Amino acid sequence: MPPARATSLAMVGISHPHSSARFRSARTLGVDVVGAWDPDPVALQAFCEEVDTENCALEELLGGPAQGVLVHSKSKDMVSLAERALLADKAVLVEKPGGGDLEDLRHLDRLAQRPGAVVRVGYNFHYAPAMEWARSVLAQNPIGRVSLVRGHGASSRGEHLSAHLNQDADMGGSLWVIGCHVIHLMVDLLGRPEAVRATVTKLPGWSDGTSREDVAALTFLYEDRLATFDFTVHDNGEWFESSEMTLYGDEGQLCFGVLPARGQLLTLKGTDGLPPGRHDWRESSFAVPWTGDPSAFSELPQVGNRTFFDRELAEFVDAIGGSAARGVTARTALDVALVVAAAYESSRHDGQSVPLQPAAG
The missing domain is CATH 3.30.360.10 (Dihydrodipicolinate Reductase; domain 2)
Incomplete structure (x- = not known):
């Protein structure tokens, strides 16, 4: 039988301008995104209104039914949030570059080596x-x-x-x-x-x-x-x-x-x-412009062309179900x-x- 696909994800951190595109790509795939969290309550509320999702506490998302977590925080917080999600038995897709500095990426690579861990880094040009x-x-x-x-x-x-x-x-x-x-x-x-x-x-x-x-x-x-x-x-x-x-x-x-x-x-x-x-x-x-609508939750515009993200999210949800890795691993992100x-x-x-x-x- 083919591997089971993931059916639910959560958004942890929304300050990165790619966050709404990946959220919408997940929904396009038929995956339920159960809610979002960010330490900035004003930006979080604006994001939730933009994509029509629930404003949740971090502990609620990590303890909930979501099988995977999309980490779109500021770079310095990416790895610590990814680690918390992995400890809660969630798969993680961390927006590139995957952390703030080299030590962050080394730690993310170590986390990815743990048995059963599913870790992807969002280098969407790969797709x-x-x-x-x-x-x-x-x-x-x-x-x-x-x-x-x-x-x-x-x-x-x-x-x-x-x-x-x-x-x-x-x-x-x-x-x-x-x-x-x-x-x-x-x-x-x-x-x-x-x-x-x-x-x-x-x-x-x-x-x-x-x-x-x-x-x-x-x-x-x-x-x-x-x-x-x-x-x-x-x-x-x-x-x-x-x-x-x-x-x-x-x-x-x-x-x-x-x-x-x-x-x-x-x-x-x-x-x-x-x-x-x-x-x-x-x-x-037909070519769709990369830049989308102005953002109320980030200083940079949203992404209009989701082609890369649609492919990336499809690989991620398949990987959660056990499919062979085709995406960008933490080791590749560490090499970068x-x-x-x-x-x-x-x-x-x-x-x-x-x-x-x-x-x-």
Whole structure:
């Protein structure tokens, strides 16, 4: 018989702007979200009115019938709330980056190793149709051996000035909270690098002390390839228009962008079903803008395009029922945190190469 799907979830913490999108994705799947809690009573009430759910005490949700918990608090509180939920025998989906700093992610990884624990981290780009397309194309080996990879990421217009990206307890600003999206894709496709070199800096005249960083350039060192990731808070797009990756092989190149979903392939040799030459791909559905309605519970807008979240919640509820893991694990989120922590350390030492710390220990 197929595994049983989860039938009820609870929302713990609602301050993250993704909270209403994941709530609605759960309901779209036919899963009952029994209520929400947050330490800010004003924001909590606004959230409950927005999504039409119950304002509950934390103990009520953790002691209730919900089989899983969606943790969407401030980063510094994510792991402690996840731990309480796990101790109450709940599965947890923790919004990315999964915690405020490297030690948080190490602790979340340890929690995830406990027998029976179901822990997912909300790196929703993992479920992007463009990423799915890239994986399927690369499986055919149309570009040969890859020597160089480039990723680019950016925050949305003015987002770097928000309190959400400037929490004192977080180990970084926009690079950590938003740049981690594309860094995750790179780690997902390439694996964790051996070392990182980086510059993370403020640019005179571009922003003041209310934000933590303007631009960053990271180099990922692998035994058989080099990867770079550049990031800016000043692309001024709506959200992820410029976020993309390009892989350069000895028999072609592949480039893909997350939203709008798009891909370009140049294959010099071709493969079965792919003749030599250029091939373009676009998502076949109508594009829905990422940014949704203004939020009464967060300073940033709600999410309008729930495609990634719908897929993510489907995997989570299946995992609660015992299906094999297809989502983003705490170990992968820890690898992302290790890369970002190494980047900050390298930048503090004028771009010195910083070996990536072991995930365990």
